[in-house]
Amino acid sequence: MVHILPPLNPCQTYCPLITAPQPRTDIISTVEFNHTGELLATGDKGGRVVIFQREQESKNQVHRRGEYNVYSTFQSHEPEFDYLKSLEIEEKINKIRWLPQQNAAYFLLSTNDKTVKLWKVSERDKRPEGYNLKDEEGRLRDPATITTLRVPVLRPMDLMVEATPRRVFANAHTYHINSISVNSDYETYMSADDLRINLWNFEITNQSFNIVDIKPANMEELTEVITAAEFHPHHCNTFVYSSSKGTIRLCDMRASALCDRHTKFFEEPEDPSNRSFFSEIISSISDVKFSHSGRYIMTRDYLTVKVWDLNMENRPIETYQVHDYLRSKLCSLYENDCIFDKFECVWNGSDSVIMTGSYNNFFRMFDRNTKRDVTLEASRENSKPRAILKPRKVCVGGKRRKDEISVDSLDFSKKILHTAWHPSENIIAVAATNNLYIFQDKVN
Amino acid sequence: MEFKLEAHRIVSISLGKIYNSRVQRGGIKLHKNLLVSLVLRSARQVYLSDPCPGLYLAGPAGTPAPPPQQPGEPAAGPPAGWGEPPPPAARAAWPEPERPAVPDAPWVGGAEPTATVTGAADAPQGRAADAAEAAWGRVEGPREAAARGAGSPAGGSDAFPEAPQAARRPCACPSGGEDRRGAAAASPGADRRCAPPPSADESPAPPAVCPRKRGAAGVGGGPAGCPAPGSTPLKKPRRNLEEQPGREEDDGAEEMETGNVANLISIFGSSFSGLLRKSSGGGREEEEGEESGPEAAEPGQICCDKPVLRDMNPWSTAIVAF
Numbered sequence: 001m002v003h004i005l006p007p008l009n010p011c012q013t014y015c016p017l018i019t020a021p022q023p024r025t026d027i028i029s030t031v032e033f034n035h036t037g038e039l040l041a042t043g044d045k046g047g048r049v050v051i052f053q054r055e056q057e058s059k060n061q062v063h064r065r066g067e068y069n070v071y072s073t074f075q076s077h078e079p080e081f082d083y084l085k086s087l088e089i090e091e092k093i094n095k096i097r098w099l100p101q102q103n104a105a106y107f108l109l110s111t112n113d114k115t116v117k118l119w120k121v122s123e124r125d126k127r128p129e130g131y132n133l134k135d136e137e138g139r140l141r142d143p144a145t146i147t148t149l150r151v152p153v154l155r156p157m158d159l160m161v162e163a164t165p166r167r168v169f170a171n172a173h174t175y176h177i178n179s180i181s182v183n184s185d186y187e188t189y190m191s192a193d194d195l196r197i198n199l200w201n202f203e204i205t206n207q208s209f210n211i212v213d214i215k216p217a218n219m220e221e222l223t224e225v226i227t228a229a230e231f232h233p234h235h236c237n238t239f240v241y242s243s244s245k246g247t248i249r250l251c252d253m254r255a256s257a258l259c260d261r262h263t264k265f266f267e268e269p270e271d272p273s274n275r276s277f278f279s280e281i282i283s284s285i286s287d288v289k290f291s292h293s294g295r296y297i298m299t300r301d302y303l304t305v306k307v308w309d310l311n312m313e314n315r316p317i318e319t320y321q322v323h324d325y326l327r328s329k330l331c332s333l334y335e336n337d338c339i340f341d342k343f344e345c346v347w348n349g350s351d352s353v354i355m356t357g358s359y360n361n362f363f364r365m366f367d368r369n370t371k372r373d374v375t376l377e378a379s380r381e382n383s384k385p386r387a388i389l390k391p392r393k394v395c396v397g398g399k400r401r402k403d404e405i406s407v408d409s410l411d412f413s414k415k416i417l418h419t420a421w422h423p424s425e426n427i428i429a430v431a432a433t434n435n436l437y438i439f440q441d442k443v444n
Numbered sequence: 445m446e447f448k449l450e451a452h453r454i455v456s457i458s459l460g461k462i463y464n465s466r467v468q469r470g471g472i473k474l475h476k477n478l479l480v481s482l483v484l485r486s487a488r489q490v491y492l493s494d495p496c497p498g499l500y501l502a503g504p505a506g507t508p509a510p511p512p513q514q515p516g517e518p519a520a521g522p523p524a525g526w527g528e529p530p531p532p533a534a535r536a537a538w539p540e541p542e543r544p545a546v547p548d549a550p551w552v553g554g555a556e557p558t559a560t561v562t563g564a565a566d567a568p569q570g571r572a573a574d575a576a577e578a579a580w581g582r583v584e585g586p587r588e589a590a591a592r593g594a595g596s597p598a599g600g601s602d603a604f605p606e607a608p609q610a611a612r613r614p615c616a617c618p619s620g621g622e623d624r625r626g627a628a629a630a631s632p633g634a635d636r637r638c639a640p641p642p643s644a645d646e647s648p649a650p651p652a653v654c655p656r657k658r659g660a661a662g663v664g665g666g667p668a669g670c671p672a673p674g675s676t677p678l679k680k681p682r683r684n685l686e687e688q689p690g691r692e693e694d695d696g697a698e699e700m701e702t703g704n705v706a707n708l709i710s711i712f713g714s715s716f717s718g719l720l721r722k723s724s725g726g727g728r729e730e731e732e733g734e735e736s737g738p739e740a741a742e743p744g745q746i747c748c749d750k751p752v753l754r755d756m757n758p759w760s761t762a763i764v765a766f
Contacts, residue, residue, distance in 0.1 A: 087470075087471040088471070089471070090469055090470035092470075175474055176471075178475075194474045194475055195474070223478075225474055225475045225478055227475065244475055244478060244479065277450075277451075277454055277483055277486045277487055277490070278483060280479060280482045281482070281483065334454070334457065334483070335457055337461075340476050340479065
């Protein structure tokens with residue numbers, strides 16, 4: 001069964017700031033399910049966050065089980081200007097991370113290049129009525145006219161979802177923030193930029209601890225930057241960060257306050273036969289994710305996805321080719337900047353399948369057990385409700401079959417950089433530029 | 445040789461990216477610029493280490509990230525023209541008075557007038573350009589060329605007929621037609637660039653193939669005193685040359701890459717020097733309060749240009765000159 005959602009639309013109940021919709025601002029820049037999978041958050045280039053909620057299953061409409069509808073929309077970040085450096089700070093949401101739910105409200109972190117914000121999303125379906133000092137419209141009453149007292153009561157009202165910023169963690173990053181990760185202690189989180197990683201406590205906004213700093217004393221000696229970072233899902237002292245050189249470092253915060261020295265260092269030796277001008281670019285890791293078990297990490301570079309065992313540092317245990325046919329086109333991809341695209345990768349709930357995006361609105365899934373893989377396309381034409389996605393194939397030379405697509409026909413402007421997988425079910429969210437697609441398993 | 449070509453193209457594109465990153469919203473992205481600078485370094489290494497000499501690689505026609513096919517570039521692509529022997533008429537087009545300001549240096553690194561390579565200019569010389577290109581295949585390195593000394597006009601012209609018959613080495617210049625012309629033209633006086641191989645061919649010496657002195661301003665300059673028999677066709681390239689705004693001249697550095705730098709600078713315009721000024725400590729190098737000193741500019745500045753430019757000494761020299 002397939003659901004398609006329309007392009008994002010600020011139509012929802014609560015929208016603190018109304019902005020004129022512009023095509024560019026709707027480009028989705030991050031997608032994330034919460035810990036139960038009930039909510040799906042997306043951030044876009046215009047600084048907005050849209051949260052979808054899964055409909056409760058109802059006996060009446062079995063086939064509409066689990067549809068996601070817009071739950072809340074709010075403007076998380078605004079464009080800012082750094083006067084000191086004469087720089088504009090983009091409002092694009094780079095990452096959203098949910099906190100586990102601890103009460104009726106939902107909390108999420110959203111970040112742009114410089115500032116992390118903690119948002120509280122809560123529902124209001126009752127409102128108090130019967131104030132003594134205010135009338136129904138909220139105007140103050142003259143106390144002299146009050147002759148009786150009454151107790152205000154809560155009466156039901158239309159559901160309203162409000163999002164309020166509870167914390168703003170600003171001014172801690174000189175470079176552009178690329179990752180945030182909530183610690184398993186649920187009290188701290190980290191934010192990583194190109195050269196530094198900071199550790200925050202949710203309650204404290206005016207201080208953070210710097211736990212990784214790879215900035216060289218002389219910037220001219222800069223050779224690598226941090227590209228992604230994540231906490232271990234269970235061990236609150238452990239985190240990993242990936243670099244532009246294709247390496248991953250695992251750090252233990254118990255070892256020292258400044259985790260400049262890694263505990264483990266994961267690097268695969270380069271294959272000299274594949275050397276080209278662009279070897280360094282394509283080895284830069286764009287995303288790193290712990291498996292749910294915490295035993296493996298998955299990394300994405302430009303052409304491959306790799307799975308590493310934490311116990312083996314010298315090479316990955318699995319390597320999957322996402323779109324190796326692009327290897328001969330690296331120069332063109334360099335020219336049109338596609339080679340700098342940062343694809344993300346995700347695990348499914350059981351860590352048996354991994355998924356990542358590609359071009360032409362294709363995305364790929366790899367089954368780690370059966371070693372089978374599939375290429376699917378997120379497009380309106382192919383995604384009628386309840387239709388089944390047909391596997392796609394890219395023809396890499398030779399005779400092209402009827403429904404194959406040749407490498408030269410790929411549309412490189414349609415790229416799937418951001419995907420998310422429901423934590424326990426086979427429901428996936430795929431962001432294709434400014435459209436969000438949600439697919440789920442066929443249900444008999 | 446294709447590598448050198450490719451390397452040059454990549455260098456041009458990379459510099460264009462770095463330049464464009466200055467105006468991108470959100471400030472300069474450190475990661476992307478670092479990767480671009482790595483590519484730049486690799487390409488430069490290949491470019492310098494490739495033994496193939498004589499590459500007056502013209503930059504793209506005025507665009508920072510030029511497509512492989514330049515618009516208005518009639519002699520599109522090296523392979524196109526290689527098969528053609530230089531027609532005598534075209535050869536006659538070669539002689540041209542040298543630009544007075546151009547220093548007399550070997551390898552005056554083809555400061556290709558990238559933006560100047562116009563279709564109009566190239567059209568008449570298209571075939572000659574191709575021939576020149578082919579001739580380039582045989583042109584030797586500066587040292588060897590210098591060793592040979594300035595060739596005679598005949599010697600210079602020998603390169604012409606020689607080339608097409610000679611094994612066409614794939615180290616031709618890609619675009620700038622004018623480059624090719626200039627490259628191929630051997631200067632009677634002082635041009636040591638186009639030293640023809642000793643086995644200069646039997647073909648009759650074409651009428652006064654006037655070698656072309658290429659300065660940073662590049663094309664169209666022939667050595668002084670070179671007769672210009674075919675004056676009519678010459679006017680066109682010269683006109684184009686004069687039309688070029690902002691054609692700066694190289695200081696006659698010996699190395700090829702300087703000319704290319706000037707070439708590339710013409711793409712980016714004079715504001716490129718501002719690029720360098722900022723990163724070299726002037727302007728706004730402030731960072732967060734506690735950090736100061738010799739650190740390179742923060743992402744608001746061009747963090748990576750320092751390592752990039754510093755590695756490319758001739759480049760930065762030329763850039764600073766502007």
